[in-house]
Amino acid sequence: NAGVTQTPKFQVLKTGQSMTLQCAQDMNHNSMYWYRQDPGMGLRLIYYSASEGTTDKGEVPNGYNVSRLNKREFSLRLESAAPSQTSVYFCASKGQGYGYTFGSGTRLTVV
Amino acid sequence: LAKTTQPISMDSYEGQEVNITCSHNNIATNDYITWYQQFPSQGPRFIIQGYKTKVTNEVASLFIPADRKSSTLSLPRVSLSDTAVYYCLVGLLQGPMEYGNKLVFGAGTILRVKS
Numbered sequence: 560n561a562g563v564t565q566t567p568k569f570q571v572l573k574t575g576q577s578m579t580l581q582c583a584q585d586m587n588h589n590s591m592y593w594y595r596q597d598p599g600m601g602l603r604l605i606y607y608s609a610s611e612g613t614t615d616k617g618e619v620p621n622g623y624n625v626s627r628l629n630k631r632e633f634s635l636r637l638e639s640a641a642p643s644q645t646s647v648y649f650c651a652s653k654g655q656g657y658g659y660t661f662g663s664g665t666r667l668t669v670v
Numbered sequence: 671l672a673k674t675t676q677p678i679s680m681d682s683y684e685g686q687e688v689n690i691t692c693s694h695n696n697i698a699t700n701d702y703i704t705w706y707q708q709f710p711s712q713g714p715r716f717i718i719q720g721y722k723t724k725v726t727n728e729v730a731s732l733f734i735p736a737d738r739k740s741s742t743l744s745l746p747r748v749s750l751s752d753t754a755v756y757y758c759l760v761g762l763l764q765g766p767m768e769y770g771n772k773l774v775f776g777a778g779t780i781l782r783v784k785s
Binding site for chain 2: 563594599600601602603634649651652658659661662663
């Protein structure tokens with residue numbers, strides 16, 4: 560099925576560890592996004608990539624880095640995880656049509 | 671950047687029509703209004719988008735008055751499976767997203783449908 564695929568679905572990290580969240584879309588969309596969602600809150604934009612080869616900061620970029628590997632893939636890296644980064648992370652993409660398409664999320668816990 | 675205001679929560683019963691209103695006083699001329707639905711443990715899902723007047727699809731209707739300072743999402747005859755969080759977003763939707771025009775998700779409206 561066409562859509563946005565995120566891996567892993569769940570992850571537990573120790574404080575200070577690093578990891579990369581993977582995201583891939585097969586809809587030929589130009590724009591891709593990383594959001595985080597904390598309990599009882601809306602989504603907050605971390606980073607986005609308006610097109611292949613470009614990335615830019617969103618509302619809450621501190622502690623994260625991103626790579627737009629190609630048109631399909633947009634990864635999010637935590638270099639030194641902190642408990643404050645415990646959250647659910649959503650990747651999304653958007654083409655010229657209506658709305659964003661979201662992945663099913665990665666639930667990250669930092670202990 | 672247009673900010674939106676929605677009720678925190680709403681309760682309804684199966685079979686009723688539900689109207690969720692969103693206030694966006696600072697909407698810009700080029701901004702569209704979009705609604706998303708989010709179930710627990712899932713990513714948001716696009717419901718409907720509009721610019722002015724009324725838009726209807728198989729899932730919902732969106733009513734936008736002439737001044738565009740508010741909008742109302744209407745869900746006809748809700749069922750238990752419509753229990754979710756509904757987000758109203760305002761922003762430029764066509765073409766690449768620029769920093770000043772990025773979409774911002776508020777806390778949304780929790781809709782609880784009871785039997």
